[in-house]
Amino acid sequence: MEWVRAIGNGLFRGRGKALGTLLIWGSGFLLATIALNPMRRGFHSLFDKAPASRALLGGGGLDTLFDTGMHQPAFWSAATAMLPYMILLAVVVGLVLMSGVYAQAAEGSGSWRAFWRGAAANVLPFTALLLLNLLLWAVVGLGVGILFAAAWHGVRDTMDPARPWHLFWITLWSALIVVNLFRNSLGFSQARWVLTGGAEGVARCFLRSVAFTFRRFVPVNLMTWTLNLVRAGAMILAVFTLSPGYGTTGRWLATAALLQGGFLFAAYLRVGEARAQVSYARAFLEPATVAAAPMPTGKDEEPSVAAAPVSESGGMEEVPGA
Amino acid sequence: MKRTCLAFLSTLLAAAVAAQSPPVLFSTPMSPRDANYAIQVTLDAAKHGLRGEERIRWRNITDTPATDAWFHLYLNAFANDHTVFMTESGGQLRGDAFDKGHWGFCEVRSIALVGADGTRTPLVQLFPREDHTVMRVVLPAPVPPGGDAVFEVTFEDQLPRVFARSGYAGTFNMAGQWFPKLGVFQGAKGWNCHEYHANTEFFSDFGVYDVSITVPVQYVVGATGVLWKEVRHGAEKTLSFHAEDVHDFAWAAQPDFVDRSESYMGVQIRVLMQPGNRASIPRYFAAVKQDLKDYAEWIWKYPYPEITVVDPPMNGMGAGGMEYPTFITAGASPFMGKRILIPEVTVVHEFGHQYWYGMEADNEFERAWLDEGINSYYEARIMDAWYGPERSFVDDLWGWNLGEEAQERMAYLSLPDMDPIVLDAWKYVSQHSYDVITYDKSALVLKTLENMLGRKKMDEVMRAFFMQVKFTHPDTRDFIRIVSQAAGQDLAPVLEPMLYGTGTVDFRVAQVRNVPRSSPQGYDLTGAAPVLYGTGKKKDKNQEHGRVAKSPFKESYDSTVVLERRGSLVLPVDVAISFSDGTTRTEHWNGEGRYTAWTFSGPKVVRVVADPKDLVPLDLNRLDNAWVDEGDGAVARSMTTRFRVLYQSLVAILFNVL
Known part of the structure; x- marks a missing residue:
């Protein structure tokens, strides 16, 4: 159950979680x-001179919003002007x-300096890995589509009147699986990159990570879906607890x-997921492959490579060039 | 009372079965019963075909002899892509696309006139309209006023894939507009029998229907009227339904309908649900019960013993949201959360048609607002009474609410003035215009009328209209005449521009001006001794003339408020004007002229709101109805918070996939 251990390592152990979060x-x-x-x-200029818009305060006002959209074209530009720039x-x-x-997860360090040093060193290869993954999964997504x-x-x-219903669920889950495969593939290629110190090169790192996510399909997905469930649970909780009005x-x-509490928790989960991926990937890499980063010590650190379970027979499968 | 009614109905049906004759539901006919149908039909479940025979007994209730008879063959609208319906609709109706691989038709195999002595005279089929949705036969002898004609017709139907109310989807079969059906004879004006247009619904006379439906034994069937006999024969069964004082008959069959019944106020409510939508069964029952209760209170107690609600499958939604006498189709979906009240709204609306269409049988081809508009008005009232006016359409969906009236107004705003309300349905510029004007704008006109008369008077007026026209074919003129009588005032000047015209209205606060009154300077000679008032500034030349007094005048303004009426629709409106001393006064404008103005002297005008109680739902833009001196920023702040949820979530999602 290395994947369970990896989640535990990611969420609860090691330094630097707070900084990333x-x-x-x-x-x-x-x-x-x-x-x-x-x-x-x-x-402010659209709504605050028009008392009718105060319906928007009480949790109602979809029609007021509609009125606004119809009669105040400025609303749409006000609402979306910065969106593309923000996304970029x-x-x-x-x-x-x-x-x-x-x-930081690979180094086991919680320092500000280590964080930014790693960020500077890895941002370009991470961009390349993102593009390669996007290319692969866009093609897969298109095929599935x-x-x-x-x-x-x-x-x-x-x-059979029930078949469209069944097909809807199959479609939805298939789309989610493709998105999840993309996330896994990207996450583990990033984890592999930091663990190997970029020794393999971007393309090889990408290919081996994709292969890894398929070879270890079940535990990798169990890990991600567990975190997804926690994420979804938190989201549902937040949505149902949202104040119905802003009056x-x-x-x-x-x-x-x-x-903001919800977003903070989401950020914590994201950091935890990245650290879990690093922890899990490390368990299946040969010691020589791992970059000469200071290994975590002590009970609150990630397990060392030696801690990889013997039962994982494929434990050495990721040896470069093997 | 409820138990007594049900026991009576059960006894009635049991007696009918024992006697092998249909039950008598109403000892005194409620309608003229001039078009009566006895039909035997068999469903070919594999081919979705119907083979039937019908015997139509028609009585000429006009004072003009009838020399011919006209029939609707509605399913022929789906026979090819050159029919009126397909040409007008382009194969699309309300977002549902016609499947050109599965056409439908209604073919009359034979038609004969049955004489009093039982002789049958074959009649020649003629097709006088643009397509085969209308059939005419010339009678060998005119049917005199008060006289009868009996037609025997054999026919064969092919149901299309579900589209525009009828057809099949998988094992679901919806038989609507499925049998050769008489038009309405209007005396000297002849037969009112239009082609099946894309926008039009139906028009027919009242009568008694006895329909026997043969289906495979495993099929569950729901239909107009009451089921009084079921006979099994081999792999099939025949179900006999009986309905009185209705003007149409529809049925649906599917093997795995979830069949549930409940009784309420003496009415048997039957719900035939898709297996995947079981969770919505209570929503359907609740909606019908709300209807039964409110209509009994506001209009008239539902007179029929049964109402059947059919839930179409997801790939047969083209059959959903439709009304037939004592039988309606709804539309639920597991995707639809409980906070979006579309299943409730649909049932409330379709049930309402039992009154507005079912009993008040207007000509839906020509004056559809009389059923769709009035029914939409009551739909909103019932939903408002049930959920509250603020959330009777969307009930707290992530902090957002939407009321029925607001939803109707949103639709109205999308196309408010392309067509008048009173118009032949096929003459609307588009399906969208037909929908918006006939349903939504009409409902808002009635809401405006209610706001003018008051709820109590409106109830009296509408009840009077229904009671006078039930089981007849009323027109718009009847409506204006009856509501004017009941209201005790001539409402034609108010209603006619709204019903026959395309005018709109938009009240706008065009100008608010506060001019400060300056304090007087110089000598005040009104007192015992002259008093010198200065400028109030430090360097005041007046000080050279002696002691300068401080002006006793309080801050004061000469204020002007101008309210403008845009659009040609003249409606009265109230205006609430608030002042800086905390007082508010309400002014009334009858709406005549393009604008009106009020002037005030004294405290500053800080807020002006035209139509503060939202009594003019036809107002095109409510945002310009008001003006405030200074906003507190609360709306901008709360809206920004709502958008922050979206924006920050988007960033969080991006961070999650990078």
Whole structure:
């Protein structure tokens, strides 16, 4: 059950979790704030002179929003002006931050310096790994999409009224699996990169990581889906606890605080997932392959390579050139 | 009372079965019963075909002899892509696409006139319209006023894949508009028998229906009327249904319907549900019960003993959301959470048609607003009474609510003025215009009327209209006449522009001006001794003339408020004007003229709201109805928080996949 141990290592052990978590949450907060600032100003001139818009405070007001969209074209530009820039910036920032998080996980260090050193060193190869993974999984996604488009066309002729329903679930889960495979493949290639110190080169690292995620398909997916479930549970909890209205400052503050708590937890899970992937990948790499990074010691650190279970017969399968 | 009714119905049905004759549901006919049908039909489950025979007894209730008879063959609308329906719709209806691999038709194999002595005179089929959805036969002798004609017809149907209310999807079969059916004879005006248009629904006379349906034994069947006999013969069974004082008959069959029944207020509610939608069964029952209760209170107690609700499968949604006498189709989906009330709204709406279409049988081809519009108005009222007006369509979906009236207004805003409400359904510029105007704008017109009359008077007016026109074919003029009588005032000047015109209205606060009154300077001679008022500044030349007094005047303004009415629809409106001293006064404008203005002297005007109680739902833009001196930023702040959820979630997702 190395995957369980890896989740435990990722979420609860080792130094540096707080730094990564705070940086990820803080960056998200900052990026959204930068993007939302012109929107807030735009909304102020749109809504605050029109008492009818106060319906938006009480948890209602979809029709007011519709009115606004119909009669105030400025609403749409105010609401979306910064969105593309925010997305672009988020991709860049995300790559930098995740480079730091993975590097820190591999080094076992919690220092600010180690984080940024790793981020600087890994951001370009991580970008290359992202592009390779996108290319691969876009092709797979397209293929799966074509298959399902054909299946949906075929289901029109079904004699069984339940079949569209079944097909919907199959489609949904297939899409989720493809997305998850992409995430696994990318995550483990990033983990492998930091563990090997980039000794293999980007292309080989990518190919071996894809192979790894398929060879260890079940535990790798169990690991990711466990974290996904926690994530989904937290999201559902947050959505159902959201304040139904924003009419008072207290409610607004409570809602905003709950939201930020949720995003902080999501950031913590993301860091935990990256560290779990590093921990799991390390368990199946030959010691010589692992870069000469200081190995974690003590009971709250990741297990050493020697801790890899003997029962994992494929334990040495990842030896480069073997 | 409820138990007594059900016991009576059970006894009635038991007696009928024992006597091998259909039960008598109403000892006194509620309608003219001038078009009566006895039909035997067999479903070919593999081919989705119907083979049937019908005997139509028609009575001429006009004062004009009938020399011919016109029939609807609605399923022929789906025979090819050149029919009126297919040409107008382009094979698309309300987001549902026709499958050109599975056409449908209704072919009359034979038609004969049965004489009083039983002789049969074959009649020649003529097709006078643009397609074969209308058939005409010339009668060998005119049917005099008060006279009868009996037609025997054999026919064969092919159901299309579900589209525009009828057809099959898998093992689900929906037989709507499936049998050759008489048009409506209107005396000197002849037969009212239009082709099946893309936007139109139906129009027919009342009668008694006795329909026997033969299906494979494993099929569950729901239909108009009451089931009074079931006979098995080999691998098939024949179910006999009986309905009185109705003007159509529809049925649905599927082997694995989940069949549930409950009784409420003396009515047997039967729900035939898709297996995957079991969870929504209580939602359907609750909606029908709400309807039965509210309609009994507001209009008239539902007179029929049964109502059947059919849930179509996901790939047969084209058959959903449709009304037939004592039989409706709804639409649920496991994807639909409980907070989006579409299943409830659909059932409430379709049940409402039992009144507005079922009993108030307007001509849906020509004046569809009389059923769709009035029914949409009541749909909103019932849902509002049930869930509250703020959340009767979307009930707290992640902090968002939407009321029925607001939802209707949103639809209305999307195309408010391309067509008038009173218009032949096929003449609308588009399906969208037909939907928006006939359903939503019409409902908002009635809501406006309610706001003018008050809820109590509106209830009296609408009840009077229903009671006077039930089991007849009313027109818009009947509506205006009856509601005016009941309201005790001539409502034509208000209703006619809204019903016959395309005018709209938009109230706008065009101008608010606060001009500060300056304090007087110089000598005030009104007192015992002159008092010198200065400028109030440090360097005041007046000080050279002696002691300068401080002006006793309080801050004061000359204020002007201008309210503009855009659009040609003249409607009265109230305006609430608030002042800096905390007072508010309400002014009334009858809406005549392009604008009106009020002037005030005294405290500053800080807030102006036209139509503060939202009594003019037809107002095109409510955001310009008001003006405030200074906003507190709360709306912008809360909206930004909502968008923050989206934006920050997007960033979090990106960080998760990188």
